[in-house]
Amino acid sequence: MSSAVSAPRVLLVPPDTRPPTLDLPAALGRMTGAEVRCPPAEALPHFFTPGDPAALRAWLLAEAGEADALVVCLETLCLGGMIPARRVGDPLDAALGRLATLRELRRLAPHLRIYAFGVVVRVAHDNDPHEEKPYYGEWGRELRAYSTAADRHARHGGGEAEVEAARAALPPGVLSDWLGTRERSHALHLAALDLLAAGEIEHLCLTLDDTSEYGLAALDRRRLELRADDLGVWNRFDTYPGADEVPCALLTRALRWGLPPARAWVRYSGVGGPGAGLIYEDRPAGELVLAHLRAAGCVPADSPAEAEFILAVNTPGVRQAHRQPDLATVDTPHRSLPAFVDAVGRDLAAGRSVSLADLAYPNGAEQRLWKLLQCLPLAELAGFSAWNTAGNSLGSAVAFGALASLVRDRAAQQEALLARMVDDVLYQALTRAEVRGALGDPSPFDLGEDRARAEALLRRLITPRTQALWAQHFAGRGLNLTLGEAHLAWPRLFTGVFPLRVEPA
Incomplete structure (x- = not known):
């Protein structure tokens, strides 16, 4: 593993382009001296707009020969992204055809270690019409009620009346479409388990996003676990609650390959x-x-x-x-x-x-x-x-x-650490609520015409806070900080983007 130890090259296909899913794993790689290469922007999803699976496939085929490992989100590869996978109508055959790219990559580059992850379709906790299909904005509560009742019935028996009542509260077309989307995702994940069993994939994570004790996501997890039992792949397979952070987990596996477990x-x-x-x-x-x-x-x-x-x-x-x-x-x-x-x-x-x-x-x-x-x-x-x-x-x-x-690279490690503190503390715990209050509590799903005002408020508040954090805890260590222009990843307050660069003085 001499080349991989000295300067590994890892290809990263993220679930979307938000900083925690794209920039953070790239930064973690950079601090270890690794090169993390990402697809061109036009191949990746933006919010609920799907990426381009054909462009992504072409990029992977061109890059695989010079890479040591690939960390790939199945939803991005096969359905245009984690959020688009909950919205697009692409047939299962098309998704499975795109999944076959992984087998093709292994033939082209037998040395390539593939770390793949997929996300069980969530049962969203709120009625978001953008991250889910538009009808979820109207029928989210009823779909959640059906999800809970169906899983309770499947797990414990009884409760038929509750399941039928929950079914009757929904338009048949809405429920059928929603369940069909879930089944397509489940079939894709079963096919990925087969690739794992065949040795095409090094490690596979099938995670649960925004899950709860009861619900169809838990039911899908149990079905995946049964298939893993049959295939005997538990030494290379994980299924657990998670989603956006999985690129970091699998990147860690890729970069520590050949080393004892940490x-x-x-x-x-x-x-x-x-x-x-x-x-x-x-x-x-x-x-x-x-x-x-x-x-x-x-x-x-x-x-x-x-x-x-x-x-x-x-x-x-x-x-x-x-x-x-x-x-x-x-x-x-x-x-x-x-x-x-x-x-x-x-x-x-x-x-x-x-x-x-x-x-x-x-x-x-x-x-x-x-x-x-x-x-x-x-x-x-x-x-x-x-x-x-x-x-x-x-x-x-x-x-x-x-x-x-x-x-x-100490500067890269400090940059990654500071970036999390700016986002997780200065923005998520402090500034975001202040911006929301100043805007009069706008829609959490779409800021509309308020976006420009929100971003102006964001910059005014968070820039001096970032500078103060740097001055108190990071300055005087032989490093310099350069700040970019803070803005929002999507037209909502949930995710901010805080460009910053830390370099040796």
């Missing part, structure tokens, strides 16, 4: 942390941590001394909540944030690599924890993540930690 000591903010409940996942925090460690090729350590990195996990006291502060389920006596921060400080002082995953609230860092962290040398963290779902945060933090020992 050992992680998990440090929780409370003794009951492993049992904490999560909003967008179907399992408690401890089980989610184990799943994300495995997906990235890591294993739990028996002690901090033998660990390659410390995974510091801030869990809610009892269960996640949406609004801060939440004194009923998050900020409770079931954890001690001061003691947690003290422990992280001791780890840093001992020279350990520490990557911090903040899971207390979805969609942004916990403000109280961030205040307590200010006493620590935050630039010395190996990683930090607090964005979107608990799975998104965990997968990113695990990747930071597992790649810490491979870092060759």
